[in-house]
Amino acid sequence: METSQVLLVFFGGLVPMAAVAFALGRRKALMSDASGSRMHSLPSQYGVYVATWMALPALAIGVVAAAAALFGLQVPSAPFVLSFALFGAAVGLMLAMRKVEPTLRARNAIEKFVYWTLFSASLVSILTTFGIIISILFEALKFFSQVSVWEFVTGTNWSPVATFRPGQETADSQFGSVPLFAGTFMITLVAMSVAIPVGLLSAIYMSEYASYRVRTLAKPVLEILAGIPTVVYGFFAAITVSPLVVEVADFFGLHASYTNALAPGMVMGIMIIPFISSLSDDVINSIPNSLREGAYALGSTKSETIKQIILPAAFPGIMAASLLGISRALGETMIVVMAAGLRPNLTWNPLEDMTTVTVRIVDALTGDQAFDSPETLAAFALGLVLFVVTLTLNLVSIIIIRKFRQSYE
Amino acid sequence: MSQGITLAPSRQLKKRYRAEKRFKAYCIAALLLALAFLVVFFSDMIRQGYSAFVQTEIKVDVTYNEDTVKFTNESVTEDVSPLISRAFYRTIPRQVEANPDLMNTTQTRWLTATAHVDQYRKGYSDRLDPELKATLDRLESEGRVSYGFNSGLFFSGDSKIPSNAGLWSAFVGSFYVMIVVLVVSFPIGVATAIYLEEFAPDNRFTQGIEININNLAAVPSILFGLLGLAIFINFFGVPRSSALAGGLTLSLMTLPVIIISTRAALKAVPQNIRQGAQAVGASRWQAIRDHVLPLSLPGILTGTIIGIAQAIGETAPLLLIGMIAYIPDAPTSMTEAATVLPAQIYTWSGMPEGAYVSLTAAGILVLLTLLITLNATAVILRNRFERRW
Numbered sequence: 043m044e045t046s047q048v049l050l051v052f053f054g055g056l057v058p059m060a061a062v063a064f065a066l067g068r069r070k071a072l073m074s075d076a077s078g079s080r081m082h083s084l085p086s087q088y089g090v091y092v093a094t095w096m097a098l099p100a101l102a103i104g105v106v107a108a109a110a111a112l113f114g115l116q117v118p119s120a121p122f123v124l125s126f127a128l129f130g131a132a133v134g135l136m137l138a139m140r141k142v143e144p145t146l147r148a149r150n151a152i153e154k155f156v157y158w159t160l161f162s163a164s165l166v167s168i169l170t171t172f173g174i175i176i177s178i179l180f181e182a183l184k185f186f187s188q189v190s191v192w193e194f195v196t197g198t199n200w201s202p203v204a205t206f207r208p209g210q211e212t213a214d215s216q217f218g219s220v221p222l223f224a225g226t227f228m229i230t231l232v233a234m235s236v237a238i239p240v241g242l243l244s245a246i247y248m249s250e251y252a253s254y255r256v257r258t259l260a261k262p263v264l265e266i267l268a269g270i271p272t273v274v275y276g277f278f279a280a281i282t283v284s285p286l287v288v289e290v291a292d293f294f295g296l297h298a299s300y301t302n303a304l305a306p307g308m309v310m311g312i313m314i315i316p317f318i319s320s321l322s323d324d325v326i327n328s329i330p331n332s333l334r335e336g337a338y339a340l341g342s343t344k345s346e347t348i349k350q351i352i353l354p355a356a357f358p359g360i361m362a363a364s365l366l367g368i369s370r371a372l373g374e375t376m377i378v379v380m381a382a383g384l385r386p387n388l389t390w391n392p393l394e395d396m397t398t399v400t401v402r403i404v405d406a407l408t409g410d411q412a413f414d415s416p417e418t419l420a421a422f423a424l425g426l427v428l429f430v431v432t433l434t435l436n437l438v439s440i441i442i443i444r445k446f447r448q449s450y451e
Numbered sequence: 452m453s454q455g456i457t458l459a460p461s462r463q464l465k466k467r468y469r470a471e472k473r474f475k476a477y478c479i480a481a482l483l484l485a486l487a488f489l490v491v492f493f494s495d496m497i498r499q500g501y502s503a504f505v506q507t508e509i510k511v512d513v514t515y516n517e518d519t520v521k522f523t524n525e526s527v528t529e530d531v532s533p534l535i536s537r538a539f540y541r542t543i544p545r546q547v548e549a550n551p552d553l554m555n556t557t558q559t560r561w562l563t564a565t566a567h568v569d570q571y572r573k574g575y576s577d578r579l580d581p582e583l584k585a586t587l588d589r590l591e592s593e594g595r596v597s598y599g600f601n602s603g604l605f606f607s608g609d610s611k612i613p614s615n616a617g618l619w620s621a622f623v624g625s626f627y628v629m630i631v632v633l634v635v636s637f638p639i640g641v642a643t644a645i646y647l648e649e650f651a652p653d654n655r656f657t658q659g660i661e662i663n664i665n666n667l668a669a670v671p672s673i674l675f676g677l678l679g680l681a682i683f684i685n686f687f688g689v690p691r692s693s694a695l696a697g698g699l700t701l702s703l704m705t706l707p708v709i710i711i712s713t714r715a716a717l718k719a720v721p722q723n724i725r726q727g728a729q730a731v732g733a734s735r736w737q738a739i740r741d742h743v744l745p746l747s748l749p750g751i752l753t754g755t756i757i758g759i760a761q762a763i764g765e766t767a768p769l770l771l772i773g774m775i776a777y778i779p780d781a782p783t784s785m786t787e788a789a790t791v792l793p794a795q796i797y798t799w800s801g802m803p804e805g806a807y808v809s810l811t812a813a814g815i816l817v818l819l820t821l822l823i824t825l826n827a828t829a830v831i832l833r834n835r836f837e838r839r840w
Contacts, residue, residue: 267489269761344475432674436665
């Protein structure tokens, strides 16, 4: 039987059975109530109780069988598993029915069941983080068993030789990651020098100067910038902004590459504006009015108040917003894949073509290389560094924001 | 000056007022710059993309007989033949099969021109064979050339022939991915939010989960692609490039969005509601199920729609799990190789032919329209049904 068929039979059987179990449990509770012995909970709660105890063993057997099959263990045939699950359901039903008595606190049992279901749902987010760590770490460790960490961290030459077959000779591959991080850093720098001033000044305008109407209009319009898919920004950077940069550079007698770092950097900066502005806006709004009024009372103008009172008070929050922005710029992929270069290039000139960590990850994993070739493994090593750096930035900024909120609440 | 106090501002005060004006001007300039970008961006996309919504069509006589079924480009006269898109010739045997009455007849039809002709007529390129130019001019003067709505852009799949390429398989792929994301991340996200907001004790473990969720919302999307590749595809054996693999990967990315907005919606329901329900004997779960959840539903749905919209626009993680395959026919199941709208846009943007530039921009316009519609729905939903306390 195919997987989809098995699933269909399994759930197609389980749902009507649960309905029957519900009816049985409810009927027994109703009869018991009618015969004069008052039940602890509502009749339908006994129904849910019985149905749950019937479904759980069957589900457990199904999950165990599926997991066993996944790990390549010997699993009995599908009909056998199905009938075994049915048997489990019958046993669960019988035991639960026997327990339906006036003293059974079905409501409390349901409450407990709901609690643990919700609790296990909340573990999924933790499992996701572990999943990311595990999936990156193992492959990265494999990479570092072939290439020394020192060479990876300090080497200035990144030239992996593509291998298409597992085990092919790769002695002349070089994995010095410095040029990749230099490129990432340069593009991030360009992005932040667009995003921080524009985002922060817009936030100041909207929270301190703008009328209510301008504010309610401008805020959602700015948010549109955050909703534009990155692939769209990438196309815009590659097709419109890059040629523009080349033309402008030409005008000044400079030479710019068509895959220069400036274009993706600027477009990325525009993308990050709303992140900076909306977070800074929140932070500035949470500064108590008494601080402003105090400054006005001493005779300072609005801009003096902002520069000397509000901004210093809001500094931790603005810092946190900028760190989140940097974290986003470091990990941004589509814009650089489409508009930045592929050549590792160690330079200070943003008009030259440069490549980034994310570009090399995509390049290594979308090609035809064998999965365990050093180049694909290198992608995971780069991913590990990216994860650690962004994690640190995110955590620092989350903690700063928490502390900041507490200090003004 | 009879009063003794000078009301005229001193030089220093004037300087301070000037600084004030300058600072305000900077702030306005920053905001205008951001808004101006939006205008430039949208007008650029429309300028590049609008022309792809129409296509050059040529009125020709198509002859169906034994020969033209085999040598399909002989079905129209020799001089016009190179002007017509290859995609039409391919369909001739199928047309005859579907409708045998066509055999040995001549039909007058409006046919899609090649991308070259189309690009030339739209003024994007001047590189057209002089002979073809002459033919085209002649046909034009006879009124046999015009623009028609490019329905293929919406209703046909990807193609290596630009005049035949469309978004249909990407629509279907995006739809499947959206279903997976909805089925996986909505229940888990809402359950997590209910746990954290209504049940969780305030201890280190709970704080850990909270910080973890906030961090996940900011983890670079490409790392979710690495997770999808290593865990879903290599470990669980989900087929590569499939809508299922893409959907599962994007579900994990959408989860924090749904959790955070659901928590905000639950928090907005005042404590009195819960206490009222519990005071008349409801258990904690009954109070949540019957009172808190219905009241916070608009907020939860708004957050879910915004999360889904984000997932639909996401590309980077999908590149790593192989969803940039060439998909001419729409997938019919979750486990078949599929592509999605942004991935299709990415694929087209890498094509060498000039015609794909306007196709890419047109695809972008379609995607943006879809996303703006979704987000507008979310906002309307919130404004209409949200209760303020």
